[in-house]
Amino acid sequence: MHSKHVTAVSAPLHACGHTGPGGNAAVLSEAVLDALPSPTVLLDPDGRVLLTNAAWAAAVETVDDDRMDGGVGVDYFAMARRACGKAVGRRIVDSLRALSRGERAGVAMDYSLEHPAGTHWYHLQASRLNQAGHVVVTHTDVTDRVQAERTSAWRARHDDLTELPNRAGLHELIDAALQRPERLPITVLFLDVDGFKDVNDSLGHEAGDDLLRQLAARLAGRTRSEDTVGRLGGDEFVVLCHDCDTAGAEALAQRFQSIFDEPFHLGGRTARLTASIGVATAWSGDPSGTRSTDLLRDADLAMYAAKRAGRSRMRVFSPELRDAVQQKVLVAGELREAIETGQLVLHYQPIVHLPSGQVDGVEALVRWQHPERGLLPPGEFIAVAEEYELIGLLTRWVLGAATRQAAEWAELGLPLLVGVNVSASTVATGMLVDDVAGALAASGLPPDRLIIELTETTVAEDPERAAAQFAVLRTSGVEVAIDDFGSGFSSLGQLVNIPAGVLKIDRSLVSGAVNGRSQAAAAIAAVVALAEACGMRALAEGVETAEQLALTATLGCTFAQGYYIARPMPADELRSWLRERAATGNRDSDRRASLAVRLSSTGH
Ligand code: C2E
Ligand code: MG
Ligand code: MG
Numbered sequence: 392m393h394s395k396h397v398t399a400v401s402a403p404l405h406a407c408g409h410t411g412p413g414g415n416a417a418v419l420s421e422a423v424l425d426a427l428p429s430p431t432v433l434l435d436p437d438g439r440v441l442l443t444n445a446a447w448a449a450a451v452e453t454v455d456d457d458r459m460d461g462g463v464g465v466d467y468f469a470m471a472r473r474a475c476g477k478a479v480g481r482r483i484v485d486s487l488r489a490l491s492r493g494e495r496a497g498v499a500m501d502y503s504l505e506h507p508a509g510t511h512w513y514h515l516q517a518s519r520l521n522q523a524g525h526v527v528v529t530h531t532d533v534t535d536r537v538q539a540e541r542t543s544a545w546r547a548r549h550d551d552l553t554e555l556p557n558r559a560g561l562h563e564l565i566d567a568a569l570q571r572p573e574r575l576p577i578t579v580l581f582l583d584v585d586g587f588k589d590v591n592d593s594l595g596h597e598a599g600d601d602l603l604r605q606l607a608a609r610l611a612g613r614t615r616s617e618d619t620v621g622r623l624g625g626d627e628f629v630v631l632c633h634d635c636d637t638a639g640a641e642a643l644a645q646r647f648q649s650i651f652d653e654p655f656h657l658g659g660r661t662a663r664l665t666a667s668i669g670v671a672t673a674w675s676g677d678p679s680g681t682r683s684t685d686l687l688r689d690a691d692l693a694m695y696a697a698k699r700a701g702r703s704r705m706r707v708f709s710p711e712l713r714d715a716v717q718q719k720v721l722v723a724g725e726l727r728e729a730i731e732t733g734q735l736v737l738h739y740q741p742i743v744h745l746p747s748g749q750v751d752g753v754e755a756l757v758r759w760q761h762p763e764r765g766l767l768p769p770g771e772f773i774a775v776a777e778e779y780e781l782i783g784l785l786t787r788w789v790l791g792a793a794t795r796q797a798a799e800w801a802e803l804g805l806p807l808l809v810g811v812n813v814s815a816s817t818v819a820t821g822m823l824v825d826d827v828a829g830a831l832a833a834s835g836l837p838p839d840r841l842i843i844e845l846t847e848t849t850v851a852e853d854p855e856r857a858a859a860q861f862a863v864l865r866t867s868g869v870e871v872a873i874d875d876f877g878s879g880f881s882s883l884g885q886l887v888n889i890p891a892g893v894l895k896i897d898r899s900l901v902s903g904a905v906n907g908r909s910q911a912a913a914a915i916a917a918v919v920a921l922a923e924a925c926g927m928r929a930l931a932e933g934v935e936t937a938e939q940l941a942l943t944a945t946l947g948c949t950f951a952q953g954y955y956i957a958r959p960m961p962a963d964e965l966r967s968w969l970r971e972r973a974a975t976g977n978r979d980s981d982r983r984a985s986l987a988v989r990l991s992s993t994g995h
Pocket of ligand 1: 740756769773786812844875898932933959
């Protein structure tokens with residue numbers, strides 16, 4: 392099928408009806424044609440090849456089979472149908488005939504050809520040369536461009552690290568599944584690794600990447616061939632399950648959770664991990680139905696609920712879940728306004744110094760004076776503030792109000808210490824030191840009148856960061872307390888290295904330590920000894936009875952706080968409470984407690 396291309400012949404293409412070389416008004420010579428880099432042919436209106444150029448001859452050589460016979464005189468239209476297949480061939484032929492008849496201005500289209508070495512893509516461009524309907528057709532090999540486009544299209548839909556479909560790819564696949572005409576349950580599993588940040592932080596980003604690749608492989612290994620695993624980004628993976636209802640997805644989720652049974656080996660270290668999984672299902676075949684964004688959002692919400700319930704959990708999406716989130720969004724919006732418009736108030740709970748029986752400090756506890764819902768305790772809004780990034784604003788407000796109040800009391804001859812609670816996220820953002828300094832400067836309160844309280848679990852979350860910030864605070868004179876100690880499981884090593892001055896023993900330990908519950912009492916005694924060994928003074932929280940007060944004093948606690956002494960109260964009430972207490976002397980129980988201290992310290 393080798394082509395012969397005409398040499399040294401001028402083509403008289405103006406001559407109407409002339410179909411061969413040798414006419415008188417040559418406008419296009421073979422030399423001109425040869426100068427064109429793309430394979431080019433000249434056709435008469437019936438598709439007969441009149442002229443070809445050198446590039447065409449070379450191109451025909453490379454497609455070494457019977458489909459191509461590109462020499463002068465052959466039927467280009469028949470060849471196009473043979474080489475490109477019926478449909479594409481017909482499109483080429485119809486377009487070129489229309490062009491030849493002057494019914495269209497030009498032809499430009501892409502088509503592919505199978506070569507022995509693989510598929511090649513061509514861009515066909517044709518123009519009409521004269522009234523006789525001769526057309527010149529160039530064929531530019533655009534394989535590189537098409538492949539580059541295909542690669543970049545693939546890249547746009549896949550994740551570099553794991554080669555799994557990425558967010559864009561997943562959205563397309565989920566939408567395609569939902570748009571299938573038949574009615575089938577389509578389920579999405581949203582999987583998020585618990586504590587992935589810790590791997591990244593402690594073992595480095597390379598180990599983190601390695602973990603994600605291993606995880607991708609494990610997930611893909613557990614996925615049915617008709618389903619798809621993708622990576623949304625970070626440590627978030629999605630599995631798209633076709634024809635799978637919620638019950639099936641729950642079983643699947645368990646299977647995915649079990650891939651974490653085996654530890655991950657990361658450059659000589661092993662990491663044991665878990666994942667939280669959210670599941671959401673929608674039905675295909677409903678044109679106005681759920682879209683991928685809805686389904687992914689629902690699965691994300693369910694995952695988030697699973698995570699909040701504790702690690703290694705699975706939750707199925709329900710509309711109530713969405714309502715709860717909407718409620719939180721509402722509360723967050725109101726809370727921002729509440730902080731800005733002064734709806735927050737502080738109540739102060741007295742703290743007794745047991746050896747002297749004196750109230751020498753208070754803990755500031757925030758409340759929200761809600762216009763409709765009344766006075767709300769912090770349990771109703773602190774978590775929302777943390778989740779919706781309002782905690783910085785809230786902490787600054789509390790610090791400002793509490794230090795102003797303490798400075799005011801000092802001016803009135805009431806030199807009380809004031810404790811302020813700060814959340815984990817305040818420590819994580821690194822703003823704590825600046826915020827404290829700002830509040831002290833604005834209020835004029837001496838730093839040694841302020842105590843910053845951080846819960847044991849917050850300290851345990853990032854002990855190094857907490858220790859660094861505590862150290863700066865203590866250098867400036869501000870005291871630091873570890874709150875709710877005994878409610879979490881921080882290690883002794885962490886505690887020893889935390890520069891704090893006060894250890895607040897959690898209410899759960901204190902309430903357990905009465906009526907001969909000797910184990911709980913022993914636990915308090917141990918915590919007190921631990922605090923002393925670390926240079927801290929112990930404070931018993933949640934003291935509700937005279938017995939608890941006496942016992943905590945006997946066990947060596949330096950301070951006590953609880954409903955038995957007083958409930959948290961507004962600042963003006965506190966003044967009258969203090970006045971009354973001073974007038975009546977310490978309550979009997981306080982006296983008993985201080986007596987107990989005196990007795991224990993004298994060895995009785
Ligand atoms: P916390 O810092 O451990 O505060 C002690 C909590 O125990 C307070 O609850 C207090 O009213 C309550 N309490 C005190 N004595 C007793 C008692 O004898 N029995 C019982 N059952 N409870 C007692 P509240 O005010 O509801 O605060 C709860 C938690 O909210 C606080 O625990 C603290 O972690 C957090 N919180 C309070 N105010 C703030 C704040 O301004 N910022 C931040 N970030 N958290 C705050
Ligand atoms: Mg506290
Ligand atoms: Mg506490």
